[in-house]
Amino acid sequence: MESPLLSVNGLKVHFPVHGGVLKRQIGAVRAVDDVSLTIAPGETLGLxxxxxxxxxTLGKAIVRLYRPNAGQIVFEGRDITRASQSQIRPLRRDMQMIFQDPSESLNARHSVRSILEEPYIIHNIGTKEERRRWVNELLDRVGLPSSSADKYSFEFSGGQRQRIGIARAIALKPKLIICDEPVSALDVSVQSQVLNLMLELQQEMGLAYLFIAHDLAVVKHISDRVAVMYLGKIVELADADEIYRDPRHAYTQALLSAIPVADPRAKKKRILLEGDVPSPINPPAGSAFGHRISHPLYEQTMDKDLRLTELSPDHFVAADPCCLSPADYAAVAKASQ
Amino acid sequence: MSEVLLDVRKLITAFDTxxxxxxxxxxxxxxxxxxxxxxxxxxxxxxxxxxxxSIVKLLPQPSGRIIEGEVWFKERNLATISAAEMRKIRGNEIGVIFQEPMTALNPVHRIGKQLSEGFILHKGMNKKEAWDASIEMLKLVRIPAPEQRIGDYPHQLSGGMRQRIVIALALACRPDLIIADEPTTALDVTVQAQILDLIKERQEQLGTSMILITHDLGVIAETCDEVVVMYGGRVIERAPVDEIFHNPRHAYTKGLLASMPHLDTPRKTILPVIPGMVASLQDFVTGCRFCQRMKREGAVLRERPLYQEISPRHWVEACPVCVESL
Known part of the structure; x- marks a missing residue:
């Protein structure tokens, strides 16, 4: 296997919780808790x-908008976990981010031209003339007329704004884009336009995406592999087709069965979960999902290592007796020894 | 079965801008x-x-108003009745569920007080009776430990719990009709599944009718008997749910269904798209508004297509370009 573009090992991002009169730390939100994953060049990993x-939080920690508490982020062979802000800046050329709400991530006081020129100015690339030409090329590439350059972001519809957000992200020809719910705020017919644009850009530029979303059909459509997260941990990671066809972890199964299918003739069995996702502030020890479904084996998981283990080639699941069939659990328990 | 509860006829609602x-x-x-x-x-x-x-007369005031048409509900025309009469119907005979439960609930009142209000106002109960009825409602929407929860404020509950409270509010007076506007859009899929299941179950139990408004075609397919597809302020297609998904006739409905990625669409393929976007309200043409989006020209933009029944119970806005083989 070629060396990964990005590899994340045992990453933890915890936020302190303060309380009481003295505002002492009384706990921590374990937003990301021991997460490991890799992304190959040109690949899309759905999350x-x-x-x-x-x-x-995981996405933002990877581009170092948050400081990880533990673990390692390696980008193109360089450990960037503890890199200072000045060391990070040149890296941002290769690693960009697209946000959910383009109206909040684009400065309404700046024209589209100045938003799109900014990356070049920050990184000191090109002359004024060249930058002008590049901005026009960018707009053309994301399907906006070049007359858009002198308008302001609020003059555009949601879909067009997201195109501007994408244009800004690809301005410096990055290798990896972290996409945080890029199409969730868009209408169905506009969503497919933006997804197509992202697929085309990936083909042309060899981009890798970390595609974060809660719409499982959208994630499946754009991803090569998919990781499923529950309460700060990855519980299953596999090829996109395989994870939808043959989910092994009980949470993945429940999540997939909950998606409404746009076909009234589809007869499906739904696994109904009780309750909500528990709070990540001081989460239950052991299997968090086992705790939610009050699994009889939950007690046993409290002192066990539930790490992600390879069940079959490139199909990883958390080694959790509450969430796997007995045969699968026996297989991962054997593999992890 | 076929008794009509609500009949909306040529409704026109406009805003002063x-x-x-x-x-x-x-x-x-x-x-x-x-x-x-x-x-x-x-x-x-x-x-x-x-x-x-418009149906429940909660249009933004003073700019919004019904300027034409009728809304018949149990032998009354809601379009013309007074605000005071409407207050007796809303929350009593018609329950409403909104998308964002935090805005539908009053943050400074306890859950119990908000639930009791309907019982006191519409059913003439005293405080004690209303409080007990409220606890029953919380049980009905499967809130754990209802006796404790009833004393909570909305912010103390999770999003899914709050939406259950809003459902309890809507169901409280056993309405004949529930209007649910994007009731699960702000929720996660596993919670959405719980809520839809709950609404369906209670609806069957109480024999309630429902209007479910959503942009999610999956939710429509799983919960509705009949579907109305709207575009540009008009109904462009209306049919039983199976017809809409398996025999859509209007180009917009077809485009909408095709542009959604399905779990069985081949991965990483270019999705069919509907080009362009919806024109803004002031730019709408008299004729076919989907033709306007598709940048078509001529008479289709000038003459409003007839809204007609092309096969039993299947209605379309019969634009000769958007609907094949008329």
Whole structure:
């Protein structure tokens, strides 16, 4: 296997929780708790999970908008976990981010031209003339007329704004883009336009994406592999087709069965979960999902290592007796020894 | 079965704006039968929420008003009754569920007080009776430990719990009709599944009819009996749910269904798209508004297509370009 573009090992991002009169730290939100993954050049890794599972925090920690508490982020062979802000800046040429709400991530006081020129100015690339030409090329590439350059972001619809957000992200020809719910705020017919644009750009520029979303059909469509997160941890990671066809972890199965299918003739069995995702503040020890479904084996998982283990080639699941069939659990328990 | 509960006839709702009087809902007609769930689907700005708000007269004031049409509900025309009469119906005979439970609940009152209010106002109960009835409602929407929860404030509950409270509020007086505007859009899929399941179960139990407004075609397919597709303030297609998904006739409905990635669409392939976007309200043409989006020209933009029944129970806005083999 070729060396990964990005590899994340045992990453933890915890936020302190303060309380009491003295505002002492009384706990921590374990937003990302021991997460490991890799992304190959030109690959899309989908990251799904419910709100509060830590998927956005993971994305932001990778581009170092958050400081990890432990673990390692290696980008193109360089450990960037502890890199200073000045060391990070040149890296941002290769690693960009697209946000969910383009109206909040684009400065309304700047014209589209100045938004799109900014990356070049920050990184000191090109002359004024060249930058002008590049901005026009960028707009053309994302399907906006060049007359858009002198308008402001609020003059555009949601889909067009997201195109501007994408244009800004690809301005410096990055290798990896972290996409945090890039199409969730868009209407169905506009969503497919933006997804197509992202697929085309990936082909042309060899981009890798970490595609974070909660819409499982969208994630499946754009991803090569998919990781499922639950309460700060990855519980299953596999090829996109395989994870939808043959999910092995109980949470993945429940999540997939909950997607409404746009076909009234589809007869499906739904696994209904009780309750909500538990709070990541001082989460239950052991299997968090086992705790939610009050699994009889939950007690046994409290002192066990539930790490992600390879069940079959390139199909990883958390070694959790509550969430796997007995045969699968026996297989991963054997593999992890 | 086929008894009509709500009959909306050629409803026109308009807003006073700086650009003049703009029609957000332009001659919309549909009906809801007893025990039936009608889905209204469409993209932002298509008028689906304004239609719902017109029925219960919760239009933004003073700019929004019904300027034409009738809304028949149990032998009364809601379009013409007074605000005081409407207050007796809303929350009593018609329950409303909104998308964002935090805005539907009053943050400074306890859950119990908000639930009791309906019972006291509409059913003439005293405080004690209303409180007990409220606990029963919380049980009905499967809130754990209802005796404790009833004393909570909305912010103490999770999003899914709050939406259950809003459902409890809507169901409290055993309405004949529930209007649910994107009831699960702000929720996660596993919680959405719980909520939809809950609404369906209670609806069957109480024999309630429902209008479900959503942009999610999956939710429509799983919960509705009949579907209304709106575009540009108009109903462009209306049919039983199976017809809409398996025999759509209007080009917009077809495009909408095709542009959604399905779990069985081959991965990383270019999706079919509907080019362009919805025109803004003040730019809408009289003729076919989907033709306007597709940048077609000529008579289709000038003459409003007839809204007609092309096969039993299947209605379309019969634009000769958008609907094949008329």
């Amino acid at each position: 799904v999970g419910e709100s509060g599972c830590g998927k956005s | 700086d650009a003049g009087l703009l029609r957000a809902v332009d001659q919309v007609s549909f009906s809801v039968k007893k025990r039936q769930t009608l889905g209204i689907v469409g993209e932002s700005g298509c008028g689906k929420s304004v239609t719902a708000m």
